[in-house]
Amino acid sequence: MDTQGRKLIKIATAGSVDDGKSTLIGRLLYDTNSLTTDKIEAIERSSKQRGYDYLDFSLATDGLVAEREQGITIDVAHIYFNTDKTNFIVADTPGHVEYTRNMVTGASTSQVAIVLIDARKGVIEQTYRHFFIANLLRISHVVVAINKMDLVGYEEEVFLKIKDDFNELVAKSDFNEDQITFIPVSALKGENIARKSQEMPWYLGNTLLDHLEVLEPADLQENSVARFPIQYVTRPKTEAYHDFRGFSGKLYGGSLKVGDQVTVLPSGNETTIKSIHFFDQEYQEAEVGSSITITLADEVDLSRGDMLVKRETIPQSEKQISATICQVNSKILKVGNKYILQHGVNRVLAKVDEIESRIHTDFSGKEDAEQLKLNDIGKVKFRLSKPIHADSYTSNKSNGSFILIDESSFDTVGVGFID
Amino acid sequence: MNSLLKPNPKEAESIHILREVAAQFERPVLLFSGGKDSITLVRLAQKAFFPAKIPFPLLHVDTGHNFPETIAFRDKLVAELGLELIVRNVQDSIDQGKVREERGRYSSRNSLQTTTLLDAIEEFKFDACIGGARRDEEKARAKERVFSVRDDFGQWDEKNQRPELFDMLNGRIHIGQNVRVFPISNWTELDVWEYIRTENIEIPSIYYAHKREVFFRDGMIWTANEHVFREAHEEVTELMVRFRTVGDMTCTAAVLSEAVSLDDVVAEIRDSTISERGARIDDKRSEAAMETRKKVGYF
Structure with a gap:
């Protein structure tokens, strides 16, 4: 909840070039009165300069000079709007095959994915890939927006055919049918975006905006046991707080209460939670997602990168891990490569032991591989310099994912989802 | 607790x-x-x-x-x-x-x-x-x-x-x-504004409506001041204004406003049809x- 009690919904959008993704977002902004007069004027000016006879809402989001020149989106852009009940963050991700990494990036912080399909083209290879990533990242809800319905005469048959084709993909995925919603829209004309379409009386479901509003963050919240990675040790060393030694971090999964019996990793020492602080207030209990500072009943050795967990739910501590990797940099991943592996706020060294396979991102299986290139997804085994205290990605997203940092450039070159 | x-x-x-x-x-x-x-x-x-x-x-x-x-x-x-x-x-x-x-x-x-x-x-x-x-x-x-x-x-x-x-x-x-x-x-x-209001954070007075000597140029309200270049024909008037963004005087335009409290400011922002950077002269130089x-x- 924000200060006004609005819930927060985070959305990633995916579509191929010319599916009208930027137009859809521009339309959402326009229909929720989120575009200001000067922005609308700027869009009118640019649309006119380009000789269009309609308002090109995609100009509301295509930010960089290179993108405006080419009329395509090449980097994740974040867009914000709100209604009275909901605060929305949209990660607008590019659709080109060479920019798969951007969709993984955008989807990593999102609860909902909108997959756009051009009604004239139907389900194409790109659709497979976008849905594959939504599946890999265990996105909670997928909205399949079948766009440009105005160009197919608003025909129900077109919609139903695409829905059937898409459902064949759903059957191959880990999604249940109730996690997928199909909506026929025309972003350009505003049909079924915020306004119920008069052109498609056969469609009885919600508009896109109504659908996004009824989603409950509670359903979207990753549901798991408490993990509290130590981010920072707070030692005021002032007179009033002379002996205060607080452990600060963000709580992943579950909740923590004063009096909870906890285990310190990696030492295995046991203690109890003495107090929970947020700014100048103390709390009995903190919910998942809280950035808090806690104190412990006993003097224990605990520093950045260590983890506090409840005594009965201890994660795996492994020096060998197996994970699905998406390569997000042009540097190639090969057996023997060394990386800095960042798991939450903890860093260890990692060496590639084995590349088991490269996974086809269209649900068609896998193949043997010697290396992973930019935008490749594969199964990789690593050996670590020190154990990490991790869960599988499917049971705790935050504690089941990591990034790979190149030792020489320090660039983020890969992201991993632990088996 | x-x-x-x-x-x-x-x-x-x-x-x-x-x-x-x-x-x-x-x-x-x-x-x-x-x-x-x-x-x-x-x-x-x-x-x-x-x-x-x-x-x-x-x-x-x-x-x-x-x-x-x-x-x-x-x-x-x-x-x-x-x-x-x-x-x-x-x-x-x-x-x-x-x-x-x-x-x-x-x-x-x-x-x-x-x-x-x-x-x-x-x-x-x-x-x-x-x-x-x-x-x-x-x-x-x-x-x-x-x-x-x-x-x-x-x-x-x-x-x-x-x-x-x-x-x-x-x-x-x-x-x-x-x-x-x-x-x-x-x-x-x-x-940001809702947070400032909820947390009751103090902010500089120029964020609230006040009387100020200003002049109009390119549809924006400029502060009349020794640091701001002004042509002889650009007439100075006193108006009730406030600032939505606070930068240098030479690149921050004022908006007409009666908002004297945080509640007023939040209400004004919510209903505003001009974006915050719309009052930034530095952004208007090119697309x-x-x-x-x-x-x-x-x-």
């Missing part, structure tokens, strides 16, 4: 980012302009490190053309919270011949700040500069990272940015590089004004 803490996700995320800065960098600094966004950052930093003090100084790059109300506010805040404040002046960069003062109708020291900022980064060897920029402000900023790596020349390479996955922040850099950090990237202007300035090291 309170019973249950339910987090405000954007606030919790910002605190997480500020703690990452303190943990990952040797010499962070908070770029403080006296505007509402950097004031919000100070409150978030208090929350991140309480009961300890904020573990980094504030840096103000003073153009010399700031509103006096902002400077008075800055000094009061620093004294009350016991913070360390570093001030570096654009005037010194001009005197040293490093930058040349602009002349004429649209002259401003806004873009000159970059040189003074880059010099201060070098002087103090800052490796992380925390700023209050938000992605909703401007379309080039919509693609900015939370940890944004700058090279030795302070340049932003927009096509070669590190992807940021989940909430893992990679602050590893080479000597000479530094990182610009934007903890409130995901906040909107309305989020890519912000991106061009960011590439050369502008904040």
Whole structure:
């Protein structure tokens, strides 16, 4: 909840070039009165300069000079709007095959994915890939927006055919049918975006905006046991707080209460939670997602990168891990490569032991591989310099994912989802 | 004692980012302009490190053309919270011949700040500069990272940015590089104002409606002042105005307003049909004004 009690919904959008993704977002902004007069004027000016006879809402989001020149989106852009009940963050991700990494990036912080399909083209290879990533990242809800319905005469048959084709993909995925919603829209004309379409009386479901509003963050919240990675040790060393030694971090999964019996990793020492602080207030209990500072009943050795967990739910501590990797940099991943592996706020060294396979991102299986290139997804085994205290990605997203940092450039070159 | 803490996700995320800065960098600094966004950052930093003090100084790059109300506010805040404040002046960069003062109708020291900022980064060897920029402000900023790596020349390479996955922040850099950090990237202007109201945070008086001598140019309201170039025919009138964004006098336009309380301001922002940067004269120079300035090291 924000200060006004609005819930927060985070959305990633995916579509191929010319599916009208930027137009859809521009339309959402326009229909929720989120575009200001000067922005609308700027869009009118640019649309006119380009000789269009309609308002090109995609100009509301295509930010960089290179993108405006080419009329395509090449980097994740974040867009914000709100209604009275909901605060929305949209990660607008590019659709080109060479920019798969951007969709993984955008989807990593999102609860909902909108997959756009051009009604004239139907389900194409790109659709497979976008849905594959939504599946890999265990996105909670997928909205399949079948766009440009105005160009197919608003025909129900077109919609139903695409829905059937898409459902064949759903059957191959880990999604249940109730996690997928199909909506026929025309972003350009505003049909079924915020306004119920008069052109498609056969469609009885919600508009896109109504659908996004009824989603409950509670359903979207990753549901798991408490993990509290130590981010920072707070030692005021002032007179009033002379002996205060607080452990600060963000709580992943579950909740923590004063009096909870906890285990310190990696030492295995046991203690109890003495107090929970947020700014100048103390709390009995903190919910998942809280950035808090806690104190412990006993003097224990605990520093950045260590983890506090409840005594009965201890994660795996492994020096060998197996994970699905998406390569997000042009540097190639090969057996023997060394990386800095960042798991939450903890860093260890990692060496590639084995590349088991490269996974086809269209649900068609896998193949043997010697290396992973930019935008490749594969199964990789690593050996670590020190154990990490991790869960599988499917049971705790935050504690089941990591990034790979190149030792020489320090660039983020890969992201991993632990088996 | 309170019973249950339910987090405000954007606030919790910002605190997480500020703690990452303190943990990952040797010499962070908070770029403080006296505007509402950097004031919000100070409150978030208090929350991140309480009961300890904020573990980094504030840096103000003073153009010399700031509103006096902002400077008075800055000094009061620093004294009350016991913070360390570093001030570096654009005037010194001009005197040293490093930058040349602009002349004429649209002259401003806004873009000159970059040189003074880059010099201060070098002087103090800052490796992380925390700023209050938000992605909703401007379309080039919509693609900015939370940890944004700058090279030795302070340049932003927009096509070669590190992807940021989940909430893992990679602050590893080479000597000479530094990182610009934007903890409130995901906040909107309305989020900031609602937060200021809920937290009851004090802000400079120029954010509230007041009487001011102004003149009109290009449909915007300019402050009539010795630092702002004005043609003889541009007539000065006194009007009730306030500022939505606080920068240098030469690049910040006022808006007509009757808003005298935080409630009034929030209501005004909610109903506003003009974006905040619509009152920024510096953005109107071209369609890519912000991106061009960011590439050369502008904040």
